[in-house]
Amino acid sequence: xxxxxxxxxxxxxxxxxxxxxxxxxxxxxxxxxxxxxxxxxxxxxxxxxxxxxxxxxxxxxxxxxxxxxxxxxxxxxxxxxxxxxxxxxxxxxxxxxxxxxxxxxxxxxxxxxxxxxxxxxxxxxxxxxxxxxxxxxxxxxxxxxxxxxxxxxxxxxxxxxxxxxxxxxxxxxxxxxxxxxxxxxxxxxxxxxxxxxxxxxxxxxxxxxxxxxxxxxxxxxxxxxxxxxxxxxxxxxxxxxxxxxxxxxxxxxxxxxxxxxxxxxxxxxxxxxxxxxxxxxxxxxxxxxxxxxxxxxx
Numbered sequence: 001x002x003x004x005x006x007x008x009x010x011x012x013x014x015x016x017x018x019x020x021x022x023x024x025x026x027x028x029x030x031x032x033x034x035x036x037x038x039x040x041x042x043x044x045x046x047x048x049x050x051x052x053x054x055x056x057x058x059x060x061x062x063x064x065x066x067x068x069x070x071x072x073x074x075x076x077x078x079x080x081x082x083x084x085x086x087x088x089x090x091x092x093x094x095x096x097x098x099x100x101x102x103x104x105x106x107x108x109x110x111x112x113x114x115x116x117x118x119x120x121x122x123x124x125x126x127x128x129x130x131x132x133x134x135x136x137x138x139x140x141x142x143x144x145x146x147x148x149x150x151x152x153x154x155x156x157x158x159x160x161x162x163x164x165x166x167x168x169x170x171x172x173x174x175x176x177x178x179x180x181x182x183x184x185x186x187x188x189x190x191x192x193x194x195x196x197x198x199x200x201x202x203x204x205x206x207x208x209x210x211x212x213x214x215x216x217x218x219x220x221x222x223x224x225x226x227x228x229x230x231x232x233x234x235x236x237x238x239x240x241x242x243x244x245x246x247x248x249x250x251x252x253x254x255x256x257x258x259x260x261x262x263x264x265x266x267x268x269x270x271x272x273x274x275x276x277x278x279x280x281x282x283x284x285x286x287x288x289x290x291x292x293x294x295x296x297x298x
Contacts, residue, residue, distance in 0.1 A: 004032070004033060004038060004040075005040055006038070008038055009038050009039065009040050010038065010039050010040075010062075010063070010064045011039075011040055011041075011042065011061060011063045011064065012028065012039055012040070012041045012042075012063060012064050012065055012066060012067075012274060013041070013042055013043070013044050013054075013058070013063060013065075013066035013067070014041065014042070014043040014044065014066060014067040014068075014069065015044050015046035015051070015054050015066050015067070015068055015069070015072060016043075016045070016046060016067075016068065016069030016070055016071075016072060017045045017046060017047045017070075017071065017072075018045065018211060019043045019044070019045055019046075019069065020043065020045070021210075021211060021238040022043050022069075022238075023237070023238075023260070023263060023288055024041065024043065024067060024263070024267060025041050025042060025043050026287065026288065027263070027264065027267050027284050027287070027288060028041035028267065028271060029041050030283075030284060030287045031271060031279045031280060031283075031284055034280050034283055034284075035275075035277055035280065037275055037277065039064065039274070039275065046072060047071070047072075048071055048072060048075050051072050051075055051076060051079065052079060055076060055079040055080070055096075055103070058096060058098050058103060059098065059101050059103070062098070063098055064097070064098055064274050065095065065096045065097045065098050065103075065273070065274050066095075066096045067094060067095055067096075067267075067270060068093050068094050068095070068096060068105075068136075069094065069136075070135065070136065070137075070207060073092040073093055073094055073107075073135065073136025073137075074091060074092050074093075074135075074136060074165075076093050076096070076105065077091070077092075077093060077105060079103075080093065080096065080103045080104065080105045081102045081103050081104065082102065082103070082104040082105070083104070083105045083106075084104065084105070084106050086106075086107065086143075086144075086147075087105050087106050087107045089143060089172060089176070090107050090110065090139050090140050090143050090144075091139060091165070091168070092107055092109075092135070092136035092137075092139050092140055093105035093106065093107055093136075094106070094107050094108055094109050094136065094137075094140070094266065094270070095107065095108055095269075095270040095273055097273050097274060106270070106273060107136075107140045108140075108265075108266040108267075108269035108270050108273075109136065109137045109140035109141060109144075109262070109266050110140035110141050110142075110143060110144025110145065110147075111144060111265065111266060111269050112261075112262040112263065112264070112265035112266025112267070112268075112269065113140070113141045113144065113145070113203075113233075113235075113262045113265075113266075114144055114145065114148050115265035115268075115269075116257070116261030116262045116264070116265045117231070117233075119261060119265070120255070120257070120261070122231060122255060124145065124150055124200060124201050124231065125148060125149035125150060125151075126149060126150075126151050127150060127151060127152075127199075127200035127201065128150075128151060128152040128153070128154070128198065128199045128200055128201075129145060129150050129152070129153050129154070129199055129200065129201045129202070129203060130153075130154045130156065130195045130196050130199040130201070130202045130203070131145075131153060131154070131155050131156065131202075131203050131204075131205060132156045132157070132186065132202075132203070132204045132205060132206055132218055133156075133157065133162070133204065133205035133206040133235075134155060134157045134162045134163075134165045134166035134169055135162055135165070135205070135206070135207075137205045137235050138155075138157075138162075138166075138169075138205035138206070139165060139169050141203060141205050141235075142155060142169050142173065142181070143169065143172060143173060143177075145179075146173040146177040146178075146179035146181065147177055149178075149179075150179050151178075151179060151180070152179065152180050152181075153173065153179055153180070153181045153182070154181075154182050154184055154195040154199070155169060155170060155181060155182070155183050155184065156184045156185070156186045156192060156195070157183070157184075157185075157186055158185075158186045158187065159185065159187070166183055167183055169181070170182065170183045186218070192219075193221075193224050196219070196224050196225070197224065197225075197226045197227075199230070200230065200231065201230065201231035201232075201233060202219075202225075202230065202231070202232050202233070203233040203234075203235070204217075204218060204219075204233070204234045204235065204236075204244055205235045206218065206235075207236070208236075208244075209234055209236040209239075209242040209243055209244055210236040210238065210242075211238070214239055214242075214243070215243060216243060217242065217243035217244040217246075217247055218244070219244060219247055219248075220247060221247070222247050222248070222250040222251040223251065224247075225247075225248050225251050225253050226251075227253075228251070228252045228253055228254050229254060229255070230248075230253055230255070231255040231256075231257070232244065232245065232248040232253050232255065232256045232257070233257045233259075233262075234257070234258050234259060235258075235259040235262060236258060236259055237258045237259040237260040237262075237263055240258055240260070241258070242258060245257075245258060260288060260289075264281065264284060264285060264288060265281075267279065267284075268281050268284075
């Protein structure tokens, strides 16, 4: 890193809270080094309260841009100059590009989700998905999956600040895609179980399972997964094996994933927006999984 940083180095950030667990700095800085690009990527713990000043710093410091994660993906929108068309539909931003003081918001989460499944040889197009969560990541996943050809989608959420967003997601999907979407209350456990059991894929796009909720899961009963060929996807990747994944693995579900592959592929899309270059994905995948391999050997 020190060999690459000089007076011409451009800074890219990651603004979220909490964020010290993130693998994004490892991913992007290794990709910059591999391609010989003069960028540096740093993580900053930014809350909704400190977000306006942080966004202004992108302009002030002439940063190339920033990734945005929870809880800022929707709060940042009024602070930007432009949104790309797909992001405007999704209503959440995870990537900002700074072009000479003009800040444009993009979302690559949904692209990363779909691409990570493609990387595993799994195609959910034409199938039914049950999705928990309607925040930034959940919204991006829902709309991108619908645009890409998921046939039916059951979206679950609590009656909290994201309930109205969940209703908006359902309306947009039904109006602008060929997918049939329905909204469900997460408190109705019988309904939740029935929808999961009738789905080809279940995805959790909430923060349950991530610090400080790392010992929790929305699905605690392994019998809710009644088909070993189902796909169970947790967008959380720290810890690597979440409580949801443990529950699914107890009944032999074959396709159980954390969010590391999604993180890699959404990062690759953001990388291209900032640099104009393709991320060396195979190399970065080896870097990200190296720690897991070393632990397996121990």
